[in-house]
Amino acid sequence: MRDDGPRDAKQAVTGDSGDGGEKKDDEKKEEDPVVAAVNEIKGAQTLLERAATLFDARYTLRVLRSISSLRRKITPEILAQIVNDYYPTGQESAEYILSTIGQSDSRMEIDNNNDGSKRPTEVLPEYDVYLHLLVQVFLLDQKEYQRGAEFSTKLVEKVHKLNRRTLDALASKVYFYYARFHELLGCPHLVSIRPQLLASLRTATLRKDIDLQATLITLLLRNYLATSDVQQAEQLVQKTKFPESAPNNLIARCNYYLGKIKAIQLEYTGALQELTSATRKAPQSAAAVGFLQAAHKLKIVVELLMGDIPDRSIFREPRLAKALHPYFLLVRAVRVGELDAFFEALNTNAAVFKKDGLYSLVMRLRQNVIKTGIRMMSLTYSRISLRDICVRLGLESEESAEYVVAKAIRDGVIDATINHEKGYMQSKENIDVYATQLPQEQFHERIAFCMALHNDSVKAMRFPMNQHRLELKNAQEARERERELAKEIQDGEIDEDEAGGDFEGL
């Protein structure tokens, strides 16, 4: 079964499989890209059929992967041809697809061309959904959002009713585009799809449809966060359990949304954890640059809020450098602890921060700037008057400065005391970091990460089906051999020395 894999893939690419070959002569007259696209879509049919009969999701995934390269080539003509070839005459969904892409009148004409080819009498739901999916992608690329939304709504209703495990991966794509269309249409539409998504999530959970479950949770989170309904998003997270075995991309996406929710709710440590795994798990390819940028932006702000300074190398990475530049200025201002520089960076790039939806988070940084400023001063001077602190931080009054310093001491930002009568801050002697628990905590963090990584990789390993039975058999044989060996030893036919090696394995 497994050996068939690569050959199928080749067939799919060249389109040499099954009935594709029969029609080859007709199609040769047309231009090459069209033929290639048509053949690719037909190849997908074979793969999907195999996926449906063998219950192997990998074939479906391969088909879905090819969509991204296919979407550039799709034209209404190609879709119309495929639809006309595939569906039995009078099929409802065929008419519907054709009218959606504006090709309804070409039906008859093409019909005549293909009279000889055999038509399946029954429509395979997987392929049916796949073709609909192509139409969705096509409409999205044509920026036909309104029509796309209507089409997707009908499609989602249809998919929702079907209960086939082999459809799972396709269905999640369908929902993805469904949500995307409504998002592009703006606010009232965005909110209107929530009930459908929630209902589908319920069904998906009951059916243990992991793909769809993960997709829907991320879509819902995105939907809630788009309208800043953080509370609802948080409740969703609490009430649902994100499937652990979901695809990596979805996990990364979910991590990102969780990170955002936690950042808004001031749980910076948790947020940073989520965001770190989001940036690590996200695909590093060009297609995911947008996601990586967004995740890094949020991560930088969260790191700053925690009082850490993000790694400088992030800002040098060519794919991120440009998008992260406003954040770079921000980091620089926070690092030196100058309120003026901070506000300058904030005001010049306010539009960017607002667009990224991080403005309110960035606003919170003000107190961090002050804290860093105090820390710098405490490190530089062993004694400094409150008046000077006030001037350097740009605070309004000496009293403010006194309270701010007192709070910084309480929060553990600096180690110092204030002398109120004489109005100065006295820093305590620097303590040796290596005498504290800090290094140990750092080590622990790293070790814990390595352990988690190891465990995750063990869990992620894939084993061929039914292989364990073979091993069991082997083990059985091995055990029998051992027994024989032991028996022979008992009988004294073999020397102790000779058998020694075997026994070590026991």
Next chain:
Amino acid sequence: MADVRQLHQSLQASVQARDYTTAAQTMSQLKLALLEHNALIPSSEVPIKVLEAAREILETGALVSIHLHDHEAFSRYYAQLQPFYADSELNKSPSRNQNKIIGLYLLLLLTKQDISEFHTVLELLEGYDDDVHVRYPVMLERWLMEGSYDKVWQATKSSHVPSDEYGLFTETLIESIRDEIATCSEKAYPSLPIQNAKQLLFLDSEGAVVKFVQSRNGWEVKDSVIYFSQEEADNTALSSLNVIDNTIRYAQELETIV
């Protein structure tokens, strides 16, 4: 609808007369009346005029509960008002009191020290910088977070408060900042003269300071100077337990690997 209008008028009358207890009683009757008209939750079936009236009534109820210091009731009114504020039809004629109610809710969260909820609500608002009612709690939060307690103290004076409902939180706010200042002082000063403490803690007299000192643990007054007990946290014992805990866990993990 006539009954609602009549009750609404008597509600307004009692609010104007500052008779909030009567107003609260009228409110419970009004809510029943609204329920009969199906107007407690906005829906497209109910005429827009009725919904606007319902929104106004609920807002009045929220303000009344603030005056009665009934914070739970206020939170309930706030939750009830949410769908009204989110309704796109109703937003064509936005309520004048909307920002006031939201601002008060933010202030309530601030006094309850529920900062994460505070930011969650804040995230929902856009362009809040322009509105005086929302800006007030936002600025308070910022000052509290950075530690400019003197600014908070000034802001709670009646002349700086955007409306009288906000003034009702003043006492709780001052109490909570005094508490904050006290915990900060413990760490920041080895000792503090009572005269200075009076200023720092915004207390009126030295007698009040002495009273306050008695309410705190580990504070002592000697020759009109407050001494704070310097407690050094004993970390070593805790850390050894930690180390043992961690090491055992490493051993366990290693065992599963090998």
